Amino acid sequence: MINIGLLGLGTVGQGVVEIVNSSQEELKKLVGEDVNVKKILVKNKDKERSEEIPKEKITYRVEEILEDKDIMVVIEATSDVEESYKNIRKALEQGKHVVTANKAIVSKYFEELSNLAKEKDRAFLYEASVGGGIPILKPLKEEIALNDISHIQGILNGTSNYILTRMFEEGLDYGETLKIAQDLGYAEANPSSDVDGYDTQRKLRILSTIGLKGEVKENDVLVRGISSISSFDVEQIKKLGYTVKLIGETNIIDEKFTAVVEPVLLRSDSYFANVNMAFNAISLEGNNVGELKFFGAGAGKLPTANAVLKDVIDILKGTYRKKNILGSRKLKNRNEEIKGKYYLRISLGSGEIPEEIKGLAEKILDPNFAAITREVEFQEVDKLLANLNIQDEKYFLARIQD
Amino acid sequence: MINIGLLGLGTVGQGVVEIVNSSQEELKKLVGEDVNVKKILVKNKDKERSEEIPKEKITYRVEEILEDKDIMVVIEATSDVEESYKNIRKALEQGKHVVTANKAIVSKYFEELSNLAKEKDRAFLYEASVGGGIPILKPLKEEIALNDISHIQGILNGTSNYILTRMFEEGLDYGETLKIAQDLGYAEANPSSDVDGYDTQRKLRILSTIGLKGEVKENDVLVRGISSISSFDVEQIKKLGYTVKLIGETNIIDEKFTAVVEPVLLRSDSYFANVNMAFNAISLEGNNVGELKFFGAGAGKLPTANAVLKDVIDILKGTYRKKNILGSRKLKNRNEEIKGKYYLRISLGSGEIPEEIKGLAEKILDPNFAAITREVEFQEVDKLLANLNIQDEKYFLARIQD
Numbered sequence A, B: 001m002i003n004i005g006l007l008g009l010g011t012v013g014q015g016v017v018e019i020v021n022s023s024q025e026e027l028k029k030l031v032g033e034d035v036n037v038k039k040i041l042v043k044n045k046d047k048e049r050s051e052e053i054p055k056e057k058i059t060y061r062v063e064e065i066l067e068d069k070d071i072m073v074v075i076e077a078t079s080d081v082e083e084s085y086k087n088i089r090k091a092l093e094q095g096k097h098v099v100t101a102n103k104a105i106v107s108k109y110f111e112e113l114s115n116l117a118k119e120k121d122r123a124f125l126y127e128a129s130v131g132g133g134i135p136i137l138k139p140l141k142e143e144i145a146l147n148d149i150s151h152i153q154g155i156l157n158g159t160s161n162y163i164l165t166r167m168f169e170e171g172l173d174y175g176e177t178l179k180i181a182q183d184l185g186y187a188e189a190n191p192s193s194d195v196d197g198y199d200t201q202r203k204l205r206i207l208s209t210i211g212l213k214g215e216v217k218e219n220d221v222l223v224r225g226i227s228s229i230s231s232f233d234v235e236q237i238k239k240l241g242y243t244v245k246l247i248g249e250t251n252i253i254d255e256k257f258t259a260v261v262e263p264v265l266l267r268s269d270s271y272f273a274n275v276n277m278a279f280n281a282i283s284l285e286g287n288n289v290g291e292l293k294f295f296g297a298g299a300g301k302l303p304t305a306n307a308v309l310k311d312v313i314d315i316l317k318g319t320y321r322k323k324n325i326l327g328s329r330k331l332k333n334r335n336e337e338i339k340g341k342y343y344l345r346i347s348l349g350s351g352e353i354p355e356e357i358k359g360l361a362e363k364i365l366d367p368n369f370a371a372i373t374r375e376v377e378f379q380e381v382d383k384l385l386a387n388l389n390i391q392d393e394k395y396f397l398a399r400i401q402d
Helices: A011-022 A022-029 A080-091 A103-119 A137-143 A158-170 A176-181 A196-210 A231-239 A301-317 A380-387 B013-021 B024-031 B081-092 B103-119 B139-143 B158-170 B174-183 B198-212 B233-241 B301-317 B379-385
Strands: A002-007 A037-041 A071-076 A097-101 A149-154 A242-253 A256-267 A281-288 A290-297 A342-346 A361-365 A370-373 A394-398 B004-005 B035-041 B071-076 B097-100 B149-155 B242-253 B258-267 B280-285 B289-297 B342-346 B362-367 B370-373 B395-400
Touching: A002 A011, A002 A080, A011 A037, A022 A037, A022 A281, A022 A301, A071 A080, A071 A301, A080 A097, A080 A103, A097 A103, A097 A301, A103 A196, A137 A196, A137 B139, A149 A196, A149 B097, A158 A176, A158 A231, A158 A242, A158 B071, A196 A242, A196 A256, A231 A242, A231 A342, A231 A370, A231 A394, A256 A380, A290 B035, A290 B379, A301 B139, A361 B158, A361 B242, A380 A394, B004 B013, B004 B024, B004 B081, B013 B024, B013 B035, B013 B301, B024 B035, B024 B301, B071 B081, B081 B103, B097 B301, B103 B289, B139 B198, B149 B198, B158 B174, B158 B233, B158 B242, B158 B280, B198 B242, B198 B301, B233 B242, B233 B342, B233 B362, B233 B370, B242 B370, B342 B379, B379 B395
Parallel strands: A002 A037, A002 A071, A071 A097, A256 A394, B004 B035, B004 B071, B071 B097, B258 B395
Antiparallel strands: A149 A242, A149 A281, A242 A256, A281 A290, A290 B289, A342 A370, A342 A394, A361 A370, B149 B242, B149 B280, B242 B258, B280 B289, B342 B370, B342 B395, B362 B370
16 A cells, blocks of 8 residues: 655645545556555644545644655645745655645755755656646656757746636726636635746746756746736727737747746737636747647646646656756856837826836827837836836736737 | 667658757766667668668668667657568567557557557557657556546647648648648658548547547547548638638547547637647546647657657656556447538539438538538438439538537
């Protein structure tokens, strides 16, 4: 019998228990032994839980999992970072394999935890951390490992994509749509990491480090979010024949790369424009394989738990890549070279639009004020607006992709 | 040093040599040893070959590969079936691992060769046989192995998709477009297996057997091709707001499945309608993971060779599934239950359209003669037309999907 320790019983943890229960027979066929979730770490003693979770499996002390010699694999499925990072370290040091769905930890401690796992000859796997249920990291590590990847692009955050889709389909305002997303469980009480682009930044950092075979750090990725978009913007952008998506994009030529997360105006008939609701999609360009595109559920209980259990099966069967997971290529960031034309909308209430702003416009869409800018650097507009004391929430900026 | 024997030096074989040469260093990093294509079987002694192929590697006798104890992996990259099937058997019997890109062999001898490989404890891998460069079979075997797959749908043949795309984009006739495809190397001199749907049938048989975890035979898949489509059909179909794609589709409820390859009228804004030229796309529906879609180059030298070499790397690293590759689920075919509405065009020259045919129509598009039929069984129209002595090439039939 293979024993698993589960840290966390939120959405992902519950999904893991559910699939292990529903797929007992299939799992046994695949790995040759019964698979058992032996202990589950939870924080809140008083929370009501599904009847499917036997009370004797619940523990409040992480040591009961980390020090249990019968537990071979630890699944980390919490949403915190520092405490869970320490638990992952301890699990690896105790000789346990670790699977996590926690992109914040993978992004922050990617090299450190990968190296520790290698040193201890154990697996550290994280398929669920990018693209939810989409098989993307394993294909990137294995199926197209012989390719030079020149381009990675994706809609990697289901929450922001859900909000943008409903705003464009129904003309709702940002606040209303965020509220709906929160009520449906698509967005958290504090939605910042989703709507401000940090979640996408982390996922792009992970994808790029694997795909480019060299370290791409979180702060190598420029970020701009969608939280200041208004229904007025949606109207203007639709009139132009575009829609808006929060896109993460990495490009590399020779050893020099750019990496950006930002809202982008896409032609309505383009591929990413038609990835809607909480779905994710990722496009890659490799020198041998050409363009590949992957589409699927970017989040959700069962898709994410499916990806976690895929990693567990790979561990139990030894079918995961053990060497050179993170390449040693020395990459140089050239984000300062990024330029583009932008959709810019500013709301100053009764204030006059300063001449400097009008000077940015190549085409004025609304005198009060929406425009398409001339070609500018990534932070050029933000800097100008900051100098004019115009705060972030008073404008929306989105790159135009033709 | 790892030695590979290569059977065939056509497009795929050349691609294999090219990538092995260009990726020596990367391959060594991945597998820990140099990888060497030691011998290459060719048929034609007089053919001119690229200078990249050293003459001493060429052989005309397959025994020089099959009986070479230093050769660990045989890559089968020919286009014939019976002879290559025998060579694959011999290679496995000699204790060699086998990789093939040949879907006709995989489809015809899938269970037999998989069982032989299992018996000999060797790999028999065939990622390139479906979807060209798209990572699809490994994800299906590994990443979503815990899912019950209920639906598989795809554009699996690049040649027919190239022809349909150019006909719809440029209004060309079928004959002209086929000629262009042949001149560009997209279609063979005898294009039947591509345009009549047999290639798609084989790929759907392979995908379905893996995905459904039970045997789906070639003749479990109904087939209708595209070779009788005309520019008149394209005009009519465009007017209705549709495009046409050659679609393979498998559905299963409980243990009963349907499997069909046929031209389908798709709304122009649907996902598959926008998969153009020689690209392929595959959509899967799993109970845990939901819908997944994969897109990429369905053929071509480097994408296909990339998939072949992925299999080789998996063999050298042992990272492929060794047990229960083909499931033992007992499935029942219920193709006789398939019904649908069809676009039907008949060209009788000066002949009168028989009343029986008019009786099929729910809506007449052109009196001379194109129509949308009422709901009919898959072969109902063909049978009626055969009874009226109307030959295959005189009509075009395509299911309407809404």
